[in-house]
Amino acid sequence: xxxxxxxxxxxxxxxxxxxxxxxxxxxxxxxxxxxxxxxxxxxxxxxxxxxxxxxxxxxxxxxxxxxxxxxxxxxxxxxxxxxxxxxxxxxxxxxxxxxxxxxxxxxxxxx
Amino acid sequence: xxxxxxxxxxxxxxxxxxxxxxxxxxxxxxxxxxxxxxxxxxxxxxxxxxxxxxxxxxxxxxxxxxxxxxxxxxxxxxxxxxxxxxxxxxxxxxxxxxxxxxxxxxxxxxxxxxx
Numbered sequence: 388x389x390x391x392x393x394x395x396x397x398x399x400x401x402x403x404x405x406x407x408x409x410x411x412x413x414x415x416x417x418x419x420x421x422x423x424x425x426x427x428x429x430x431x432x433x434x435x436x437x438x439x440x441x442x443x444x445x446x447x448x449x450x451x452x453x454x455x456x457x458x459x460x461x462x463x464x465x466x467x468x469x470x471x472x473x474x475x476x477x478x479x480x481x482x483x484x485x486x487x488x489x490x491x492x493x494x495x496x497x498x
Numbered sequence: 499x500x501x502x503x504x505x506x507x508x509x510x511x512x513x514x515x516x517x518x519x520x521x522x523x524x525x526x527x528x529x530x531x532x533x534x535x536x537x538x539x540x541x542x543x544x545x546x547x548x549x550x551x552x553x554x555x556x557x558x559x560x561x562x563x564x565x566x567x568x569x570x571x572x573x574x575x576x577x578x579x580x581x582x583x584x585x586x587x588x589x590x591x592x593x594x595x596x597x598x599x600x601x602x603x604x605x606x607x608x609x610x611x612x613x
Binding site: 391475491 | 588605
């Protein structure tokens with residue numbers, strides 16, 4: 388079946404690293420995405436990783452993929468108050484452009 | 499500026515009324531999507547369209563209808579048959595390919611409240 392799970396809440400201190408985790412169940416996933424949603428706004432694509440990659444780094448963002456365990460993580464280095472938002476993990480299934488989203492992780496950054 | 503626009507940002511509707519949410523994109527994307535977002539839940543797909551004059555039901559299509567008469571536009575009608583329409587509605591678009599670069603881009607959303 389298709390299911391994406393995330394923890395619902397994460398609190399970090401400003402300047403620390405944040406790690407947001409996601410697990411998925413469909414082994415036919417081709418791409419996995421991280422989106423950011425600020426209050427009352429649409430989703431902004433942060434980064435994505437192809438399923439045959441283990442890691443992707445983009446400035447402060449590092450994505451790690453463990454395909455064997457179907458585990459995806461997003462690390463944000465030097466977390467800032469502007470990073471406070473909801474982060475959604477999503478998987479793309481097979482040849483379709485259909486995305487399955489997790490429930491989102493609310494990241495709170497405090498001084 | 500290229501992007502996706504949704505209007506209105508806030509919409510109030512009385513029970514029993516149909517209401518149409520607008521979504522327009524100037525990204526020249528073939529595919530467009532409508533999602534519904536409820537608190538504490540991920541996005542759920544309502545309808546999607548790969549090309550003009552064609553659309554497919556998503557996971558929660560009951561009580562909704564769409565049309566795709568133009569590539570740029572994909573309006574969503576929330577009908578009186580939708581039992582619990584109060585939600586945040588998000589429109590997205592993407593190129594329709596199986597390769598890299600077909601990520602979905604989202605509009606700012608419309609918050610619908612049924613009174």
